Amino acid sequence: MSDKDVLLKVNNLKKYFPIHGGGLIKPKKMHLKAVDGVSFEIKRGETFGLVGESGCGKSTTGRTIIRLYDPTGGEINFDGTDLAQLSEKEMKPFRKKIQMIFQDPYACLNSRMTVTDIIGEGITTHKIASGAERQERIYSLLEHVGLKKEHANRYPHEFSGGQRQRVGIARALAVEPDLVICDEPISALDVSIQAQVVNMMEDLQNEMGLTYLFIAHDLSMVKHISDRIGVMYLGMLMEVCDSEELYRNPLHPYTKALLSAIPIPDPKITRENKRVVLQGDVLSPIDPPVGCRFASRCPMAQKVCREATPVLEELAPGHHVACHVVKGSV
Ligand SMILES: Nc1ncnc2c1ncn2[C@@H]1O[C@H](COP(=O)(O)OP(=O)(O)O)[C@@H](O)[C@H]1O
Ligand SMILES: [Mg+2]
Numbered sequence: 001m002s003d004k005d006v007l008l009k010v011n012n013l014k015k016y017f018p019i020h021g022g023g024l025i026k027p028k029k030m031h032l033k034a035v036d037g038v039s040f041e042i043k044r045g046e047t048f049g050l051v052g053e054s055g056c057g058k059s060t061t062g063r064t065i066i067r068l069y070d071p072t073g074g075e076i077n078f079d080g081t082d083l084a085q086l087s088e089k090e091m092k093p094f095r096k097k098i099q100m101i102f103q104d105p106y107a108c109l110n111s112r113m114t115v116t117d118i119i120g121e122g123i124t125t126h127k128i129a130s131g132a133e134r135q136e137r138i139y140s141l142l143e144h145v146g147l148k149k150e151h152a153n154r155y156p157h158e159f160s161g162g163q164r165q166r167v168g169i170a171r172a173l174a175v176e177p178d179l180v181i182c183d184e185p186i187s188a189l190d191v192s193i194q195a196q197v198v199n200m201m202e203d204l205q206n207e208m209g210l211t212y213l214f215i216a217h218d219l220s221m222v223k224h225i226s227d228r229i230g231v232m233y234l235g236m237l238m239e240v241c242d243s244e245e246l247y248r249n250p251l252h253p254y255t256k257a258l259l260s261a262i263p264i265p266d267p268k269i270t271r272e273n274k275r276v277v278l279q280g281d282v283l284s285p286i287d288p289p290v291g292c293r294f295a296s297r298c299p300m301a302q303k304v305c306r307e308a309t310p311v312l313e314e315l316a317p318g319h320h321v322a323c324h325v326v327k328g329s330v
Pocket of ligand 2: 060
């Protein structure tokens with residue numbers, strides 16, 4: 001794959017939040033390592049799914065890429081520019097090229113703005129269109145996300161959750177971004193409309209040539225839309241590979257556990273492996289010890305897993321895994 005095909009290449013990305021620990025007399029500087037050395041790339045037009053349990057650092061990864069947070073370390077190579085090195089001013093053109101869609105559209109849509117103002121804000125800020133042309137664009141965007149012209153003068157509270165997310169999507173697409181970071185865009189929606197919204201997002205992607213970073217806490221939500229998937233655990237990537245491959249041949253014990261938790265709709269098919277119930281405590285992300293972060297819950301953990309942190313390595317073509325035990329048996 002040539003570099004030209006890659007839109008985003010994240011290398012060893014770190015985001016630590018400083019926190020105050022210890023006692024009053026002996027305060028100690030500690031770090032919550034929300035993202036701790038994450039590397040992956042997304043090709044143009046591709047959807048990269050990022051999954052893992054709540055609190056594993058998915059949102060922080062997305063927010064650091066878009067520079068809502070300053071990275072503690074690492075590179076964020078977007079179309080040949082390392083965003084990690086840019087000043088706020090230098091970031092401005094990239095604030096158009098990279099957009100974010102959030103889980104809770106209600107919280108991120110200004111309740112005192114009409115849909116026209118919400119969608120039109122970016123169009124004006126980035127000087128994309130004005131006057132009648134701007135209004136036409138807004139109508140066209142509404143249509144693209146399955147809403148109507150009549151919705152343009154309404155306020156967020158007048159919509160259902162699914163419709164509000166459609167407004168949030170229209171707002172993100174209004175500035176013609178290249179990359180859209182979708183942070184659990186369907187998690188808060190009724191199950192019955194989740195598929196509708198995902199299908200619409202796929203149609204929009206094809207039509208507009210978009211690249212997606214699609215975040216979810218559950219593998220079943222990203223299966224359909226993702227070309228490749230990264231599985232995160234406590235700030236680190238445990239496994240990265242093609243979506244199909246991940247479901248057919250998961251290698252990391254954590255991925256296996258996540259997959260075994262997804263119910264299979266057809267009663268005639270049963271899984272080869274029984275459901276894996278994870279035991280043991282989740283490590284704290286605050287100054288975690290060396291070793292594999294999953295070792296405390298891993299059914300396969302050995303001595304080495306508590307002594308050295310495994311690195312993500314390509315153990316089969318295109319299949320990256322961070323696990324001492326898997327590496328030893330491949
Ligand atoms: N602004 C912040 N300040 C301090 N800690 C944070 C902040 N944002 C997130 N965290 C912590 O970072 C970790 C990862 O959080 P987050 O990225 O939101 O996870 P996810 O999106 O996977 O649920 C959590 O332990 C969370 O408490
Ligand atoms: Mg999150």
